[in-house]
Amino acid sequence: MSIAATNLGWSVRRRTILDDVSVTVAPGTILGLLGPNGSGKSSLLRLLAGLRRPDRGRVTLDGQDIAGMRRRDLARRVALVQQHAATEMNVTVQDVVMLGRTPHRAPLSGCSAADLAAVDTALAQTGMTDRRDQGWQSLSGGERQRVQIARALAQNPRELFLDEPTNHLDIQHQLELLRLIARLGLTSIVALHNLNHAAMFCDRLLVLEGGRVVAEGTPDQVLTADLLADVFRVRCDFHRTSDGRRHILFR
Numbered sequence: 001m002s003i004a005a006t007n008l009g010w011s012v013r014r015r016t017i018l019d020d021v022s023v024t025v026a027p028g029t030i031l032g033l034l035g036p037n038g039s040g041k042s043s044l045l046r047l048l049a050g051l052r053r054p055d056r057g058r059v060t061l062d063g064q065d066i067a068g069m070r071r072r073d074l075a076r077r078v079a080l081v082q083q084h085a086a087t088e089m090n091v092t093v094q095d096v097v098m099l100g101r102t103p104h105r106a107p108l109s110g111c112s113a114a115d116l117a118a119v120d121t122a123l124a125q126t127g128m129t130d131r132r133d134q135g136w137q138s139l140s141g142g143e144r145q146r147v148q149i150a151r152a153l154a155q156n157p158r159e160l161f162l163d164e165p166t167n168h169l170d171i172q173h174q175l176e177l178l179r180l181i182a183r184l185g186l187t188s189i190v191a192l193h194n195l196n197h198a199a200m201f202c203d204r205l206l207v208l209e210g211g212r213v214v215a216e217g218t219p220d221q222v223l224t225a226d227l228l229a230d231v232f233r234v235r236c237d238f239h240r241t242s243d244g245r246r247h248i249l250f251r
């Protein structure tokens with residue numbers, strides 16, 4: 001297993017946000033994290049990326065507990081794109097993407113050829129090459145989202161965690177981004193609200209409700225009429241896409 005979490009629990013001021021959550025993701029596969037608003041998806045991603053310590057349970061990377069890893073070592077292999085990632089300073093797109101190289105650079109050293117090459121590749125992968133000199137503040141919401149993803153890719157992660165990465169993107173860019181994530185072949189965990197995109201692009205799905213895991217498995221196993229009614233409070237029919245994927249038709 002590349003990443004595994006066992007029996008994670010996290011509470012804030014005696015309110016339980018995550019309760020007994022276990023997750024494993026096989027190397028090179030995509031796990032879709034689903035659940036209604038407030039079910040704990042972002043909180044779980046932050047625990048998995050080591051930004052918060054769980055109160056109970058542990059997260060391991062290739063069997064090593066991340067609690068014992070140096071922050072820099074963790075940042076060299078795990079990248080998290082959070083919702084509403086903001087940068088207040090007056091910086092260019094290239095500057096933001098270069099931030100992804102921080103864990104790979106020696107303190108106070110300049111950019112190496114490898115740093116510049118990684119930034120070029122990340123800009124190209126996200127279709128932002130021709131915006132590299134544009135100011136961050138002047139970008140649209142969708143463009144900012146793509147730049148944040150470029151920053152994560154410049155980090156050269158082996159594990160990539162994305163919190164609703166398709167927010168703000170038009171449909172073409174939503175699909176392009178999900179195709180890109182699938183092509184990268186990284187171990188990815190992606191919180192998504194679009195259940196059909198989850199069925200199209202994820203190898204496995206994990207559904208949270210009230211901070212607990214209520215379903216886990218392949219899209220066909222998880223996206224059932226009963227689960228959609230119980231957890232998401234919607235009624236639906238199903239259809240198969242030409243490539244055999246489950247497609248939900250909401251009533």
Ligand SMILES: Nc1ncnc2c1ncn2[C@@H]1O[C@H](COP(=O)(O)OP(=O)(O)OP(=O)(O)O)[C@@H](O)[C@H]1O
Nearest residue numbers: 012017035036037038039040041042043044083191
């Ligand atoms: N630092 C915090 N302090 C207090 N409550 C928090 C904190 N972080 C998260 N919560 C609460 O935990 C619950 C889960 O939040 P989280 O953001 O993880 O949900 P989510 O599934 O990502 O939601 P959404 O789909 O709306 O983005 C929410 O009720 C939220 O208010």
